Amino acid sequence: MLKAGFISLGCAKNLVDTEVMLGLLATNQIKLTDNPQEADILIINTCSFIESAKEESITTILQMAEYKKQGNCKCLIVAGCLGQRYQQDLLDELPEVDAIVGTGDWHRIMEAINSTMNDKKRVLLVGETNTIYDETMPRINTTPFYSAYVKVAEGCSNCCSYCVIPKVRGSFRSRKMESIVAEVKNLVANGVKEVNLIAQDTTSYGRDLYGAAKLTDLLKELVKIDGLMWIRLLYCYPKHFSDELIELIATESKICKYIDLPLQHANDIILKSMLRQDSRKDIENLLNTLRSKIPGITVRTSFIVGFPGETEAHFEDLRQFVMDQKFDRVGVFTYSQEEDTIAANLPNQVSDEVKQERYHNLMTLQCQISEQLNQELEGTVLDVLIEQVNTEPEIVVSGRSYREAPDVDGQIYVEKATNCRPGDVIKVKIVQGFTYDVVAEKL
Numbered sequence: 001m002l003k004a005g006f007i008s009l010g011c012a013k014n015l016v017d018t019e020v021m022l023g024l025l026a027t028n029q030i031k032l033t034d035n036p037q038e039a040d041i042l043i044i045n046t047c048s049f050i051e052s053a054k055e056e057s058i059t060t061i062l063q064m065a066e067y068k069k070q071g072n073c074k075c076l077i078v079a080g081c082l083g084q085r086y087q088q089d090l091l092d093e094l095p096e097v098d099a100i101v102g103t104g105d106w107h108r109i110m111e112a113i114n115s116t117m118n119d120k121k122r123v124l125l126v127g128e129t130n131t132i133y134d135e136t137m138p139r140i141n142t143t144p145f146y147s148a149y150v151k152v153a154e155g156c157s158n159c160c161s162y163c164v165i166p167k168v169r170g171s172f173r174s175r176k177m178e179s180i181v182a183e184v185k186n187l188v189a190n191g192v193k194e195v196n197l198i199a200q201d202t203t204s205y206g207r208d209l210y211g212a213a214k215l216t217d218l219l220k221e222l223v224k225i226d227g228l229m230w231i232r233l234l235y236c237y238p239k240h241f242s243d244e245l246i247e248l249i250a251t252e253s254k255i256c257k258y259i260d261l262p263l264q265h266a267n268d269i270i271l272k273s274m275l276r277q278d279s280r281k282d283i284e285n286l287l288n289t290l291r292s293k294i295p296g297i298t299v300r301t302s303f304i305v306g307f308p309g310e311t312e313a314h315f316e317d318l319r320q321f322v323m324d325q326k327f328d329r330v331g332v333f334t335y336s337q338e339e340d341t342i343a344a345n346l347p348n349q350v351s352d353e354v355k356q357e358r359y360h361n362l363m364t365l366q367c368q369i370s371e372q373l374n375q376e377l378e379g380t381v382l383d384v385l386i387e388q389v390n391t392e393p394e395i396v397v398s399g400r401s402y403r404e405a406p407d408v409d410g411q412i413y414v415e416k417a418t419n420c421r422p423g424d425v426i427k428v429k430i431v432q433g434f435t436y437d438v439v440a441e442k443l
């Protein structure tokens with residue numbers, strides 16, 4: 001029996017593609033292994049959205065290529081965004097690679113394996129980016145049994161000037177509502193308590209299929225599923241929030257009062273140059289509405305510093321905005337000049353040194369804000385989904401509340417938590433807040 005090892009880089013959307021490909025391998029009697037040394041087939045599902053992600057992808061490919069010399073590997077496959085973006089160039093420049101599988105071609109993973117293993121042919125399987133998985137595809141979840149990502153749409157039809165994703169993943173296409181509901185029912189029947197809805201622009205869900213955004217209708221169906229505890233919305237686009245959606249988040253207990261809202265900047269000149277659809281005033285109005293209509297809401301956002309043309313004054317504007325808004329969580333990226341994007345050709349590109357300075361400046365500010373907000377939480381009672389239980393040298397239990405998304409946010413460390421298992425939900429009181437994590441005691 002052939003054995004395959006898989007490495008998934010990049011975002012949760014890529015991870016879902018990985019999980020579907022894992023399902024296809026398993027259906028074809030290929031055994032999965034964690035040990036690259038013993039794998040006959042090695043597959044790297046790559047990321048390419050910024051320079052550091054491309055570097056990580058290439059480094060990982062080269063590391064895995066070593067197993068062609070030192071291990072069992074006879075077939076090295078590059079899937080995902082890097083392959084989609086660089087296609088034949090990548091195949092030409094990396095002779096160790098046997099096949100490239102594009103972002104819309106995950107369903108052809110067995111074709112890639114068969115061409116390499118049986119026909120001894122190197123292949124480029126990069127076609128149209130118009131596919132999306134559905135509930136009938138086999139999928140092996142790699143996340144803990146109580147939590148799963150569910151991709152509600154693929155691709156993006158916004159045209160942010162810095163972003164290559166529409167070219168790499170195609171235009172926005174939603175899954176049918178029945179398909180998503182069927183998948184979530186199935187996940188819940190198998191023990192999932194938390195589903196994290198993802199897309200490049202989750203708030204636009206349904207616009208292409210149904211002629212109008214239908215995220216609210218989808219959520220109304222999902223909350224009916226017995227046994228589902230939390231539904232979390234990630235990757236929301238500010239422009240596409242409706243009053244109805246805000247009302248539903250405010251009133252429906254299964255929908256986490258948590259919004260991931262990448263804003264990218266706060267200065268109007270930079271927002272315009274980024275081709276974002278909201279002005280600073282629009283964003284402030286949305287944040288005010290979210291906070292007044294949804295008490296206790298946690299807001300995560302991300303910003304790009306060092307965008308072309310960003311002056312000290314523009315950056316100071318962003319800094320002041322972060323200071324005023326006091327976001328619960330902020331991710332900061334330095335701008336990456338990506339070919340085939342509008343921003344790559346803009347004048348006044350910012351030096352790496354200034355980008356780094358601004359990155360550290362904003363992160364330092366946010367650390368102070370996060371610590372203060374976490375300290376203000378002391379005394380708050382929350383339900384925590386247990387993720388880890390370590391018993392040596394002493395019991396240390398950690399988990400997440402509705403306020404923490406998996407993989408990107410901090411953890412709640414719980415004292416005096418005996419008899420807990422991963423997947424349990426317990427009530428805790430926060431006793432001490434730190435920059436990223438908080439400490440709580442079990443009630």
Ligand code: SF4
Nearest residue numbers: 010011047048049081
């Ligand atoms: S390029 Fe974008 S969509 Fe692709 S893996 Fe990276 S973050 Fe995800």
